[in-house]
Structures are given as structure tokens and as C-alpha cells.
Amino acid sequence: MNAIQTFKLVKKFDGLVAVNGVDLEIKEGELFSLLGPNGAGKTTTIRMLCCLLKPTSGTASILGYDIAKQPFKVKKLIGVSPQDTVLSEHLNCWENLALIGKIHGLSSNEVNRRSKELLETMGLMERSKDQVRKFSGGMKRRLSIAMSLVHDPELLFLDEPTLGLDPQARRTIWEYIAQLKGKKTILLTTHYMEEADSLSDRVGIINEGKVVALGTSQELKTTTFEMRSMVVSAENLTAEVMEDLRNKYSRVEEVNGELKISHKNLDFKEIVDYLHSRGVTVYSAVLEQPTLEAVFIQITGKKLRD
Amino acid sequence: MKFWEIGKRNLKEIYRNRVVLGFLLGMPLAFMLVFCSAFAGGEASPIFTSIVDEDHSQSSSAFIQYLGTINAIKLNEWIYSEESQAQKDLEDNRISFYLLIPSGFEEAKQAKQTTNLELVYKAADPMIGLQVKPIIEAVGSEFLGVAPPLVVELKGTESKIKNEPVNFFAPGIAVFGLMILIATGASMIAGDREKGFLARMLTTPAKPWDFILGYSLPFIPVLIISTLIYLGVGMAMGLTIVGNLGYAFLIFFLIGLCSIGIAMIVGTLLKSESQAPICWVFIVPMAMISGVWFSVEGMPSTVRNVAGALPFIHAIDASRAVINGSSLSAVMPDLYWLVGWAAVLFAAGIMLFRRTMVS
Numbered sequence: 001m002n003a004i005q006t007f008k009l010v011k012k013f014d015g016l017v018a019v020n021g022v023d024l025e026i027k028e029g030e031l032f033s034l035l036g037p038n039g040a041g042k043t044t045t046i047r048m049l050c051c052l053l054k055p056t057s058g059t060a061s062i063l064g065y066d067i068a069k070q071p072f073k074v075k076k077l078i079g080v081s082p083q084d085t086v087l088s089e090h091l092n093c094w095e096n097l098a099l100i101g102k103i104h105g106l107s108s109n110e111v112n113r114r115s116k117e118l119l120e121t122m123g124l125m126e127r128s129k130d131q132v133r134k135f136s137g138g139m140k141r142r143l144s145i146a147m148s149l150v151h152d153p154e155l156l157f158l159d160e161p162t163l164g165l166d167p168q169a170r171r172t173i174w175e176y177i178a179q180l181k182g183k184k185t186i187l188l189t190t191h192y193m194e195e196a197d198s199l200s201d202r203v204g205i206i207n208e209g210k211v212v213a214l215g216t217s218q219e220l221k222t223t224t225f226e227m228r229s230m231v232v233s234a235e236n237l238t239a240e241v242m243e244d245l246r247n248k249y250s251r252v253e254e255v256n257g258e259l260k261i262s263h264k265n266l267d268f269k270e271i272v273d274y275l276h277s278r279g280v281t282v283y284s285a286v287l288e289q290p291t292l293e294a295v296f297i298q299i300t301g302k303k304l305r306d
Numbered sequence: 307m308k309f310w311e312i313g314k315r316n317l318k319e320i321y322r323n324r325v326v327l328g329f330l331l332g333m334p335l336a337f338m339l340v341f342c343s344a345f346a347g348g349e350a351s352p353i354f355t356s357i358v359d360e361d362h363s364q365s366s367s368a369f370i371q372y373l374g375t376i377n378a379i380k381l382n383e384w385i386y387s388e389e390s391q392a393q394k395d396l397e398d399n400r401i402s403f404y405l406l407i408p409s410g411f412e413e414a415k416q417a418k419q420t421t422n423l424e425l426v427y428k429a430a431d432p433m434i435g436l437q438v439k440p441i442i443e444a445v446g447s448e449f450l451g452v453a454p455p456l457v458v459e460l461k462g463t464e465s466k467i468k469n470e471p472v473n474f475f476a477p478g479i480a481v482f483g484l485m486i487l488i489a490t491g492a493s494m495i496a497g498d499r500e501k502g503f504l505a506r507m508l509t510t511p512a513k514p515w516d517f518i519l520g521y522s523l524p525f526i527p528v529l530i531i532s533t534l535i536y537l538g539v540g541m542a543m544g545l546t547i548v549g550n551l552g553y554a555f556l557i558f559f560l561i562g563l564c565s566i567g568i569a570m571i572v573g574t575l576l577k578s579e580s581q582a583p584i585c586w587v588f589i590v591p592m593a594m595i596s597g598v599w600f601s602v603e604g605m606p607s608t609v610r611n612v613a614g615a616l617p618f619i620h621a622i623d624a625s626r627a628v629i630n631g632s633s634l635s636a637v638m639p640d641l642y643w644l645v646g647w648a649a650v651l652f653a654a655g656i657m658l659f660r661r662t663m664v665s
Contacts, residue, residue, distance in 0.1 A: 052665070053664065082505065
């Protein structure tokens, strides 16, 4: 059974189509990242899956339960860390965690045990008895994630879990999410390509309400770019050698004193051997890896923050 | 000119928020409309007037008939022949005052002499006597053919009340004070919605009644403590509890529950905390027509019917009555009204909240 399955999910707001026929299948235990520029429909999709928004048409099921017909069954199984870090500001960490835990039916002992674990993992134990209004953005974000986990949900929605955090705080949260991989099904939305690249089992790119690319990070990189490139730092490159290379490969250019060769099914060894055979001294040769960001820009025509 | 830029921004914030603008402009409008329709215009309701005829004469009967032709008053068809019966009905809240025509009225008429009429009102409700006195004086003088002033004596019922105005105003002010819970409760829900905290809570399996009861709960101790303050401070300032303090507490508690129920409905409908002052557009006119500051006797019947359909007037009337010595059974219809309203308001709050859980 899929943890999340959507069927032509559509949401319109006063004529504006925010989500336009999204079909997704996310397996149990999978970490799936939904990427898209601002206003692409990521949060609207998550809000529908969390039963906060009613789809205009289409539907979705969460672990077999229909989001429109069985919302309370769905809500029992999910944990949500919303994009805005909303906490009960005058409560301390324990009280915020107990609020969510007890609504989900946990006993006081269970809540305490889970809270202790989470507060330690998130590095919040020292300040756990302070009212959260005094916390920094990073601490609030960590507590928000802890609140989505306190009841040990089967499915976790993390909407921009590291938005606005400094690199160190971001890394702490990535490490924690990495620990959850395989144990929980996670649907993550993010602006940080490295985050999606390193954490996700699969990535979906959403643009203007539609899923425009779907696959593992590697699949997206290989299918998006037809040509691969290698960058060679070398000496004794004659005009003759350059002419030969240009005849043989699709694109040969000199960038910052280095040679960049691009071609479909590029053979690394073949090029290095050829250069050696022509008396060229090769100092380094690196096969260029396309980034997920490059994939994203190629597919959507936009940068993530557009 | 930095102040000008800040001022412009704030002005835009106000006039682009329709609810806030509606409150700022709607409040004076609602205030004046209700005030004027309650107290101005020629369509004031006739005042229900009971008569005790101790003279049993042709003249007294003719005077009663004459009174019946006056538009400003509506005669109780039942004419008391003994004052003791009227006194009992006054105590049991069946009538609010009576006019006593003393024996010797006919003789005075024949001799064209002045005579003393008595207007007997409940000690706790002195306003009504003041309202009726000039009418009786004018009508009586005309009937007897004597030049005014005809002596109409105002006489409160004998009671243990030490300070009549305090006993009149304190229950009304307490009910008005509890109506403030409407604005406070509504702004709590609206604030959580605006900040997104409510959306987070809506991803949990909590049901609509969990939210409505959960948001009502913190106001219960507030309600209990504020009721104790109203009663305690009132007593310290001269409020005399002739009747049962517990009954008064029960009535205040019930109207407090109704206010919380209204708060839940309003809070469910509001989008942001800044819209919460809109509650005052409702609170102040309701207080006005429910008799918080003025007696509702004499207000146009439409206004009284509106007030009578809502719970506040019942709480004010019943709490005044029990504080001044009425039994619980005398105010039972008011209590039923309050319990009914509380139940309806909470049920409506839950139903509305359910509808707003998914947008």
C-alpha cells in the first residue's frame, strides 16, 4: 500500500488554479521531496493532504484513508510541521509537546518519555522549561519538528523545515531527518536543493500546480541533461588538437583557462588517452556532475526563489 | 515628515480592513440607531399599570376608565380591591408597580379638593415610579378638576434594601461585564487562527467540540471569579442581597455561559484578531435594550420583543429579582430561557466550527 496516493488533485482559489491535477504515489518509508518555486502549489498540496483544505476535484488517500471522507482517521496517522513555526508561545517545550501528544491519546508517561527523547535529540533540553516566546528561530523550528513527531506518527509532513535557519541549525535538522529515513514516510518541501539531493529517496518537481518531473535525484539529473561534460586542466594544447576535439565532440570551449568538453555518452578515458597520445600534459580531468538545482532550472525555467 | 508616512500606513491598514472599518463606522451608527429607537419617537410602548381601588366608588371607577383612555399607559384589566393582593403580586414579580386610589377619593372629587394617590413600586426598581408619576399627576389633576400639583406619592415597597440605585444597577452592570467575555473569547480563537496555530491544531484528531469546549474552558474560572467580584464589590458598595446569593450566582453563571457561547460563534467566523472589536457593535446596543442602564418599560414593543428574545434581559430581570428577594420559582421562565440559549449557542458554535475546519 502506498503511504500517500493522490488522484488528479485540483485546488482552485477564486479562479486561480493552485494545484492542477497532481498525481503522486509515495511508498511507505519513503522520503519524498516536493520542490518548486514560490507559489508552485507545494504548501497547498500538503494542506489538502493534512485535511485542512478541501480539494476542488480529485482526492487523495493517506495510508488507505480518504482525506475527504475520513479526515479524523488520517489526522491520527500524520505529524505536521507547518511552514510557519507556530507554537503556543506562552507554553514551554514540555507543555507544547504534551499538548500534541495528549490530543493524540498518549498517556502522561508516554508523552514524558517521547518528549525527553525528542528534546535531547533536538538539543532543547537545557531550555526546555522556558516559555518558547523567548526562543530563537532555530530553536522554535526544532521544537516545531519535535511537535510533529511526539506522537510517533507513521507519516510526517515537513513543510520547509529549515527555512530561515543558519547553516549550522540547518545541518542539525538535516541530520535528524536523515536518522528518520526508512522509519517513517516523509513528505518534505524545501527550497534547499542540497537538502533534497542528499536526503530524498525521490524528488518531485512541481511548477504552476503540476508535477513536471518525478524520480530519484540521479534519474532526474541523467534524464534532464542529454550531454555530460568534463573539465580538463592541461598544457601543450595545440590548435590542431583543439580542432580534432571540436570535430569529434558536440561542444568544446575554454573556460577560465580550462577545457570543457560536452557530449552525449561522453567517454572519460577515451578523451584522456587521446590527449596523452597527442603529447598534451593533463594536470586534472573531472567529470562534471549536474546539480539538482541545474535540473530544476532546466525544467521550470526558474530559480527556486522566483 | 516621517510621522506622515507612518500615519499613511496606519490609515491604509484601517480602511483596507473592512471589518475594522465596519466597526469604527458601524459602532456609532448602531449605537445611535438603537438608542433612538429605544427612547425616541412617538411609538413608545404604553406602561403596564395596575390599580388598587380602595374607594370602590363611582368616581374611582370613572377615574380608572379615564386612565384607560390614556395612550401612555395600559391598564391591567384586573383591578385590585385590596392592597395586600397587589403587594403579593408585586413581590412575586407579576406586576412592576401599582397605583393606589385611597378611600375618600370620591369625596375629594366632589369637593374639588386635592387628594393623595400612591404609586407603589418595588424598592429595587425605582425608575418605573419616576416614569409614571408625571403622567398620573397630569391625568389625575385633569380628572379631579384641581390645579396641579396633584399629590402623587412615590412609595417603594418595604424592603431591606439599603441603597436602591445600587440594587437596580449592580445586576445590570454585572451582566454587561460578563458580555465582555464575547469580545475576549472571540479574539482568542481569531488570534490563533491568524497566527496559524489553529491550523496546526486542526491537523490533530481533535473534534469540533474539543475545540469549542477547549476554547471555552479557560473562561469558566474567569466567569466564576468575575461573578464573585461583581457580587462582592457590589455588596461592599451597598448592594443588599435580600434573596438568595446562590441563585444570583447561578443566573450570572448562565449568562456568562451564553456570552462564551456567542464568543465561540463570533470567534469561529472572524478571520483575524483585529476584527474582534466588531463584537462591541453587538454588545453595547444589546446592553442598552436589555435594561443595563435604563428601565426597558416604555421602550417600543419591537425593541422589547428583540430584547426579550435574547438572553440578556432575562438575566438582568431574574438576577435583580432574586437579589431583591424573589424565589427561584418566580424567575424559572427566565432560567429556562438562559439554559436554552446556552445550549443553542454551544451547539451552533460546534456546527459552525466543524464547517470551518476544512476550507
